Amino acid sequence: MQKFVGLGIILLCVFGGFMLAGGKLAVMWQPAELLIILGAGIGSMLIANPKYVLVELKNQFFASFKKEADRGEVMKELLLVMHTLMEMVRNKGLKSIDDHIENWETSSLFLQYEHIHSDHLLMHFITDNFRMMSMGKMSSHELEHVLESEIEALEDDLLKPSEALHTTGEAMPGFGILAAVMGIIITMSSLDGPLMMIGLHVGAALVGTFLGIFFCYCLFEPVGESLAARVHNQLLLLTCVKTMMVSHISGKSPVLSVDSGRKLIDREIKPTFVEMEQWLNSKEG
Helix, strand or coil: CHHHHHHHHHHHHHHHHHHHCCCCHHHHCCHHHHHHHHHHHHHHHHHHCCHHHHHHHHHHHHHHCCCCCCHHHHHHHHHHHHHHHHHHHHHHCHHHHHHHHHCHHHCCCHHHCHHHHHCHHHHHHHHHHHHHHHCCCCCHHHHHHHHHHHHHHHHHHHCHHHHHHHHHHHHHHHHHHHHHHHHHHHHHCCCCCCHHHHHHHHHHHHHHHHHHHHHHHHHHHHHHHHHHHHHHHHHHHHHHHHHHHHHHHCCCCHHHHHHHHHCCCCCCCCCCHHHHHHHHHHHHC
16 A cells, blocks of 8 residues: 555656646657657566566566565564474474474464465475474584575575666666657757647657656666565565574574574564563463
8 A cells, every 4th residue: 555655646746746837748648758668678678687587576566566464463473483383393303393394385383374374485494494404413503504595595586576677777767868869860850840840859859858767766766675675574584584493403492592583573563572472372371
């Protein structure tokens, strides 16, 4: 909803201000300029990026306009499910969670936590790394290094769509100038015509410049930042899991291990230690 409100404010203020100053909205409709600018932008994106980046860009773009789960509730579920897993490992060993790890899609444990269960990237990260821990003894430093490397690789991969959008957005003013120059070429070939027609051609060319700047700073760049922010929120979940697992393997109790992850949560949604204890006690009760 917030994104749609922001888009509405942009359109209202930019085009409303233009009309308030005496401009006619109809002159902004220049199909040829739109074709040149958007065609150049889309074409350059297709040339510069492999198919999987474009597919991921499409997925992230549509996901960013869907209603997001409450981040505080997601973090609460993450702390609870990790505490449950670590309690089971401490009391009965890693073998006790095998069924949950190997069949997490139908696991009675993970199905209790809807937000966590629906995040496949997070679920694969949790289950794959608990599986890896069960295959052989690892020191906390070894585990930390492995998980950090995995998160860094995922970060590079997941940020490629927003980087592609950012690069194309930066080029939009240039594409706008390209359209404007082509408009001026048309104008120069019509200098022997009526003055009004010359004015229309020049106006159309300037609309191309405007559209390039508008697409860059009002659409492509903000959407790119939105995609990057969404990725960073997702990576925070993985970082919390990494910290909790490293703390767990180093011998800390499940409560202290979960608390090490709690400390990384954004201040706006971070629960206090007392609140976290109440969640854990309520779950056990």
